[in-house]
Amino acid sequence: MNIDAIVRLVLMLGIPAFMMWRGYKKMSEDERNDLKTDVTSKRFIATYGLVALSFVFLLVEPIFEMTWMKVISGVLFSIGMIVSSVFIWLNASSKWKAMLGIISSMIALAIFLWAIN
Template structure:
């Protein structure tokens, strides 16, 4: 096992998860219901959820050293970004804002492909 990968996983997932859990406990019941509704929506799961799951696979892959996890993470990341681009383009009133977000997502996608050799 790779100790550096375990430390990276704990730092990049554990600390944000703890901070989100702590803030969730401070919320009122109405705010908690809004968070549950947002996190379980189809749009959230098909965009941010897939990208996040892809990143988790990238963080876990060095620990178990299973090569197919990189492929799965790339596929999930790609699908999440493409769905995000399409949904952004359809929902935004100003196409200029949609173009800026699309360029940002394409840059993120190219960085993923560049680093995931």
């Protein structure tokens, strides 16, 4: 086992999780219900959920040293970014702004795929 990878996993997931939990506890009941509906929506799960899950696989991969986790991470990130691009295009007020968002999503996808190699 790689101790550095375990420390990185704890820091990269533990600190944000603690901060989100603390912020959730400070919310009113209405804000909590709004957050629950937003997080469980199909759009959120298909975009941000897949991207976040891909980062979890990427952080866990050095611990178990299984290269297929990188492949799964790349696939999940790709699907998440493509679905995000489709939602950007469908919900944009201006197609010019949508193209900027799509181009930045594709650049992020290219950088991510390059980085995991």
